[in-house]
Every structure is written in structure tokens, then in C-alpha cells.
Amino acid sequence: MPTRNTPWPAGTPCWIDYGASDVDAARDFYGRLLGWEYTGGEPEYGGYLNATRDGEPAAGLGPLMNPADSPGWTTYFATDDAAATCARIREAGGTVVVEPMEVGPMGTMVIAADPQGNAFGLWQSGEHTGYRVFNEPGSLVWSEVAADDPAAAKEFYAAVFGFTYEDVPGAEGYQTFTLGDHPLGGVGGTQPGAAKGWTACFAVGSTDDTVAAVEAAGGKVTMAPMDTEYGRLAVVDDPWGAPFSVMQVPGDMPVPGS
Template sequence: MSTKISNWPAATPMWVDLGVHDLPAAKSFYGNLFGWGFVSGGQGSGDYLLAHLGGHAVAGIGPKQDPGMPTAWTTFLASDDVDATSRKIVASGGQLIAAPFDVMNSGRMSLAVDSVGAAFGVWQAGTHIGAERVNEHGALCWNELHTRDYSTARTFYSDVFDVSYQDLTEEGMVYSTLRRPVDGRDVGGVHHDTALPDDVPNHWLTWFASDDVQATARRAAKLGSVLLSPVTEGPLGRTAIVQAPQGEVFGIIDAPRIGE
């Protein structure tokens, strides 16, 4: 387990949130799956909710702002200056979905798509630092970009966030970890995903930790999910990929201890 009380360093994937059609159903699903409780995002946040474990925020869920938007977990990367980062996004071939704006006193954010079309957010912390617990059952533990255009994607994130990469390519998989500039720590991944179906865009995939992936996968299925990838043994433990009842996709992984 890791509890975070200070701002996440720039370039760290540090928050995920989800917009849904049916908020009560999403609360029930994730509450039953991970043991999340929910509290209001604060006065002026509408129906946006902070999912909590042990009194600490781990993710956000709210109603869709646009009914036509896909139902998907959005990965947010930390920035010390969201306005400057947003300018770099545009200069590096990305586009802004939402220009920088203040979220009450919680922070300042923008929403964007990168140079290969994957959506993500940028967060400059105010009173809300992002995930306060990570790397434990029901909490965020890893975020990775799945892309058909591996080289272009890596260039974009190095230009915008000044990250470097550690190549982990092995037979049958082209993969690298994303290293934040402040300390060179691995904080995310880039996967050259040649198996992406034609109708699935390049995207950031959120991984939540589980203390028993087999049991969590079974519970997800009982709650109405589809396992897009069954429980599989891998170098970091068991994994599975879940499509939840409202369509969002996420991974579960058996207690990898990815550091801050």
C-alpha cells in the first residue's frame, strides 16, 4: 500500500475518472467490486463523486457531460503548469478537447487527445492531488497507452512531458515504460498493440490492483461484466481485462508494487 499526501510529480499518471449514463449503477458496481465508498466532489461539482478507500480518494465517477461521449476511464497526467503543458500538446500534434480551466479550488485541468488520437487529461493540483492511495486492492496501480503508432506516441509524450523510456520489448511484445523527468522512476507504459480491433481507438488503459485477481474477475462477471481477456499469468502476476456493464474497459492485476 502507498498513501500519498503531497502533489504528484509532473508527468505521473495520477488520477482516473469515469463518466457514465447511470451513476447509481456505477456506484453499485464498483462498490461491490472493489469496496469503494463515495463522497461528493464538493460544492459546485454537480454529481461528481470521489471514490474512497479507507477515507482516501482513489478515483472519480460522475454523469456524462455529453451523452455521445464514449464510456471510458480517463487517465490524467500531473503537470506543474497545465497552461504551458496544453500549449505543448498542440505544438506536438495533439488537440485540446477542453482548454485549461479551474475546477473550483481543487485544481486546474485540460482534456486532450495525443498525436495518435488517445484521450487523456492534464491535472495541476490545488486542494485535490489526485489518487491518495495506490498499489493496493481496489486502487490505481498502473496506466499504459495502447497504440498502433508506437514511435509517434513516444515522441509526443517525450516532447510534451519530457519523459524518457526504458525498453522492455521481448518476443511477441513491443513495450516500454515511461519514466518521469524528476527522478527517472517508471510511472506508466507504452504498448505497441498490434492486436487492437479496427473499431477500437488508441487509448490509455487503467489498471486496478487486486489481492485476488481470480476472485475479482469472478465477481466482475457476476456483476454483469464481460472478461475481454481471461485471467492470465504474467511476469507481474495474474491479470485480466474487464468490460464493465456500462462499457468501460479496465485491467485488474495481482498486486504489482509500482512505486510513486
């Protein structure tokens, strides 16, 4: 099981969390779907939960910060200096929605948006270094953004995080973003009826079984399971309309940020 217990390199997707309108229902749905157990939930942290897989942190779950927002997943990028990264976000035309905020001894969080309005977060780790299990069933395996203007999005994230990009053959302009030699996620254009912005892809033992479980729980399939060179992929909405994807991955999937 790939694990990491030290801070992720700056610019690496290092954490994901879910803002729920019904925390108990979301906890049950994702727990059953991805095999998660939970720790945390203390009042001083707003009832925020850490979802674990085999005892290792995989994701977070808590009440929506703004009850008027729709439930959904947020992707966080590691930073060694939240204030400096916020300055780069503003210089590149983005917006800082939540200024650097210390979360006790755990670390410092930021919520921001790129110039096209796609939200993302920053995490400067303290005691909490981000997800510690990855590329295994029930954990994050890929992060990507669907942007109205992919070229502008790539320019923004390169300015903020130093990303470089590589073409994916036959993927109609979709590119991976990298730091050094390791692909960390992808950037592509928006598609009719598909999710916009940052979405998370979770590794699963069986894509088809997971999709069936999503539908049985009241979610829906927005892209039926299909085989790709990276694994069997599907895109779904949870019962509250939040998009995410699932992929049955081969054992030699590259490790992000290693």
C-alpha cells in the first residue's frame, strides 16, 4: 500500500475534502462506497472528519463552510509558504477566497479560485501532512481540472505552482501537469453535461461494481465505465449532485510526487 507520512512537495495535490449538506448521510455513503472509516469530528474543528483507509488518512469530510454552496469536493495543493502562494495567485489573476487560516497545530489552509472561477485549496502542513494513502482502492489516484479556457488555466497554474505540461496522445488537447518528471494530474476543456472545475478520481477495486453502488444509493452515472490505457474509468455524481470519478487501476500506476 503506497503511503507517505512527510509533507508533500509544494505544488503537489496533497489533500481532498468534501463539503456536505448532510454530514451523516455523506459519511455513510462514502464510507460504504470507498471502505472508509472516520476519525475526528471534534467541535473545535467544526465537526471535520478524517476519512481513513486501513488506518491511514485518505480524505476529509465536513459541513459546508457556506450552507448556500452545493456539496462537492475540494482539491488542495501543498505549499511551503501559504502567504507567498496567495501572492502568486493574485498576481496571476486569481482570487483568494479564504485567507491563510491556521487549523490548530494541524496546518494552514487557504481557499482560492483561478481566474475562471474554478475553486481549489492550499495546505501548508503542520502535524497533518495531507493524505497518507494513495493509488490504492479507497484513495485518491488522480486530480484534474476542466476549464472553459484550458490554455489560460495552464498559464495560471504554471505561474502559481511551476507546472509544466505534456500532451496525452489521442486525448483531444488534454494534458498532464508535472513537477519534475512525475505527472500529478490533468488539464482539459469543458464538455457538455460534464463537470467543470477540479474533480477527484478515486481508485477502486472494481469500477463496474462501484458505479452500480453509486446508482443504488441514488447517485447517477455521467460517463459510463470505459477502458483506458490507465485503467477502467467512470464519472459519477453522488446523491447530492457532487461529481467525482472512479478508476480501477493497474498495479504499476505511477506514484504522484514521488
